[in-house]
Amino acid sequence: MHDTTTAAPDICIIGAGSSGVAVGKALRDQGLSFDCFEKGSNLGGMWRYENDNGLSCAYRSLHIDTSRNNLGYPDFPIPADQPDFLSHRQLLTYLESYADHFKVRSAIAFNTEVTSVERVDDGRWRVTTDDGHARNYRAVVVANGHLWNPRWPSFPGTFDGVAIHSSEYRTAAPFDDKNVLVVGIGNSAVDIAVDLCKRAKSVTLSTRTGAHVMPKYMMGIPTDRWSAFFSRKLKFPTLLTRMIMARLAYVAVGDQRRFGIPKPKHPMWREHATISQELLPYLGHGWVGIKPNVVKLAGDAVEFADGSRGPFDAIIYATGYKTTFPFLTPSLFSVTDGEMVDLYRRMTPPGLPGLYFAGLVQPIGATIPLVEVQARWIAAALADRMALPSAADMAREVRSHHEQKQRTWLNSARYTLEVDFKSYVGALRKDMERNQAGL
Secondary structure: OOOOOOOOOOEEEEOOOHHHHHHHHHHHHOOOOOEEEOOOOOOOHHHOOOOOOOOOOOOOOOEOOOOHHHHOEOOEOOOOOOOOOOEHHHHHHHHHHHHHHOOOHHHEEOOOOEEEEEEOOOOOEEEEEOOOOEEEEOEEEEOOOOOOEEOOOOOOEEEOOEEEEHHHOOOOHHHOOOEEEEEOOOHHHHHHHHHHOOOOOEEEEEOOOOOOEEOOEEOOEEHHHHHHHHHHHOOOOHHHHHHHHHHHHHHHHOOHHHHOOOOOOOOHHHOOOEEOOOHHHHHHOOOOEEEOOEEEEEEOEEEEOOOOEEEOOEEEEOOOEEOOOOOOOOOOOOOOOOOOOOOEOOOEOOOOOOEEEOOOOEEOOOOHHHHHHHHHHHHHHHOOOOEOOOHHHHHHHHHHHHHHHHHHOOOOHHHOOEEOHHHHHHHHHHHHHHOEOOO
16 A cells, blocks of 8 residues: 555545545545645536636526435435435535535645646646646546536528527526526436426427436435435346336326327437436426427527427527546547546556546436545555556456446437446445455
8 A cells, every 4th residue: 555645655546536535535544645726716626616717607587407315425415404305505515514524625736727637757747737737646537527518409591599508507696587498318317497487478399209208206206315225225137127117107198109208219318317307397288399309490489390490599508528638748649528437447548647627427326425435446446456467458458347337328418428337336345345356
């Protein structure tokens, strides 16, 4: 084990959001010291509303889609007096409490942006910050998040009104008495449409493929607690659990086509369901309308795939994010939508020892408890408590995961970083238990 508690830190963490603070805590548990650089003036990442690091996509009405019991770090439960579904403010308070309880905050250099991470001749990593300072580390953990660089669609024509990405949306006030089109039908699109609809003149959702809509509650219990019951208590495989949940959702809300939402051609287990307690009732009350895909922007109007056309004052594109790392050269490491991501165990690139990524995953459900396991895995590797396989074996695991992902999930940009929580966490825990990461 490396005992660096009194030496200058030789591990660098980039970002002090929910992933960065988890890695910091895990490194501390292994007796490892570290530097953590955060672009903003405080911790919390995307959960800090109006974060001055410029990378938060949180809107004022944002609430978490995972219920309290399944959301937090396993060794620091969210207090039972908190609501089933936390607001971004409540989650931020929890993250701050976690960082302070485990004494992570003191290692964070705020208002410090990493501008470059380069591999140097001795295999170490040179980290340069915006003040021009550069230092070499034996390991760098990238934990700066992947929901900040907007992905924009490309439609023919031009639009004369206001057009923003959902990452820029904060409140409904600027859209009072306007006809608003929201492009997309993921969680953010639906949340924003519901937030807008009682202030805007009209709100329309445009969807290319439709979505499976899952309520937040079933029989008064958060829906994800039902899935946890089947998966953890009864130990059902993920596929069976998701098939059961699809049936329960139908019992709870009926045929969503009654509300105008197209039913996807693929089964629910092949995609992320859209989580909303409010969308279907608001559709039923006429507060929100549904249209198919946009085919043309026409000045003050938009044309849709069904041949219809409508006037709009504003468009909000809830069309996801590109995964980018401005401080890494693409030749060193990059992520291409829909392509294989070259990360062993979704964390470290084969052939680039000492470079790790935390939180660069998209599971069904909460990321925070999954990142806590990733953090312990990274810490075990850096403390020499767990051996890593050869670069060739790592590459085989990367390929195997990609092929499994293609068989399971839709082949689209949205699922580039997809993992199955249960099998993925199980593999990481097995690695740590036997002190040897495997295939």
